[in-house]
Amino acid sequence: VVPLLRPEFDLERPSDHEQLATGSFDVVINAAAWTDVDGCAQDPARAMRINGVAPGLLAAAAARGGSLFVQVSTNEVFDGRQATPYQEGDAPNPINPYGASKLEGERGAASIGRSVILRTAWLFGPGGPNFVTKVLEAAERAARDGTALRLVNDEFGNPTWTPSLADALAEVAIEVLAGLRDPGIVHLAGQPPASRREWAEVALAAAGLEPPVESVPQSAFPRASAPPLHAVLAPTPGTARIEWMDPTMQLARAAAAVRR
Numbered sequence: 001v002v003p004l005l006r007p008e009f010d011l012e013r014p015s016d017h018e019q020l021a022t023g024s025f026d027v028v029i030n031a032a033a034w035t036d037v038d039g040c041a042q043d044p045a046r047a048m049r050i051n052g053v054a055p056g057l058l059a060a061a062a063a064r065g066g067s068l069f070v071q072v073s074t075n076e077v078f079d080g081r082q083a084t085p086y087q088e089g090d091a092p093n094p095i096n097p098y099g100a101s102k103l104e105g106e107r108g109a110a111s112i113g114r115s116v117i118l119r120t121a122w123l124f125g126p127g128g129p130n131f132v133t134k135v136l137e138a139a140e141r142a143a144r145d146g147t148a149l150r151l152v153n154d155e156f157g158n159p160t161w162t163p164s165l166a167d168a169l170a171e172v173a174i175e176v177l178a179g180l181r182d183p184g185i186v187h188l189a190g191q192p193p194a195s196r197r198e199w200a201e202v203a204l205a206a207a208g209l210e211p212p213v214e215s216v217p218q219s220a221f222p223r224a225s226a227p228p229l230h231a232v233l234a235p236t237p238g239t240a241r242i243e244w245m246d247p248t249m250q251l252a253r254a255a256a257a258v259r260r
């Protein structure tokens with residue numbers, strides 16, 4: 001595995017993309033993006049350059065090197081108004097500039113060579129802040145302030161544990177290289193789908209916290225970029241099942257132990 005990072009590799013500097021055309025890689029995975037969704041809403045042109053235009057250029061460079069290209073994309077290409085989970089062929093309809101830029105990136109990557117468009121959602125992993133650690137911090141703050149913990153109950157998604165996602169992605173790439181699977185759109189996301197509140201409650205219970213909880217709609221937290229409310233992904237048949245409950249509990253227990 002060869003990580004290509006800034007400052008040597010910048011998505012906004014097309015000359016850097018030539019590093020992908022050397023023929024040294026079986027698979028090139030673009031996991032980089034401008035993921036500050038509110039920043040994307042304030043500067044949609046920059047979002048389009050990084051998330052929209054760069055993936056097509058990367059895919060072209062990877063194709064020149066004979067590599068399979070994987071573009072990591074998002075459930076936010078959907079509007080979240082569908083009651084049932086989205087399948088690969090459902091029509092995207094982004095409702096914010098981040099989603100629009102990621103959809104453009106999908107289209108650019110798909111139009112060139114052999115590309116896998118990997119849609120995922122609600123990532124959390126070991127190390128660094130994530131939804132689980134933020135919920136525990138918010139619960140402690142609420143306890144200190146004597147207030148209820150406000151949890152969103154009308155936004156649904158797929159919490160996805162990144163180590164499991166990496167394994168599932170590697171399997172898909174190997175199958176495509178071996179000719180056992182066609183390139184194209186793949187949904188890899190944690191199961192079962194959950195609301196933010198349901199996900200938070202699993203973490204709180206594992207950490208042994210029982211704060212008073214108030215259910216609120218997502219609109220109680222106004223942002224520059226509103227997320228889709230029900231952009232739940234149906235996992236692509238024949239891919240590894242990704243579990244989120246056990247990793248959430250383990251992460252929450254470890255975070256609680258560090259705090260004690």
Ligand SMILES: NC(=O)c1ccc[n+]([C@@H]2O[C@H](COP(=O)([O-])OP(=O)(O)OC[C@H]3O[C@@H](n4cnc5c(N)ncnc54)[C@H](OP(=O)(O)O)[C@@H]3O)[C@@H](O)[C@H]2O)c1
Pocket residue numbers: 005006009010011012030031032033034035036050072073074075102120121122123124
């Ligand atoms: N997080 C989620 O819940 C979620 C959900 C669905 C899909 N996704 C997708 O999954 C992928 C990874 O997301 P993430 O949450 O891991 O993102 P992240 O933590 O924000 O990491 C993004 C990475 O992209 C790099 N990057 C940003 N702009 C760049 C540029 N111009 N040139 C080179 N590198 C650049 C950043 O580098 P620096 O460290 O140097 O800034 C950072 O390492 C993205 O494609 C995202 O759209 C994420």
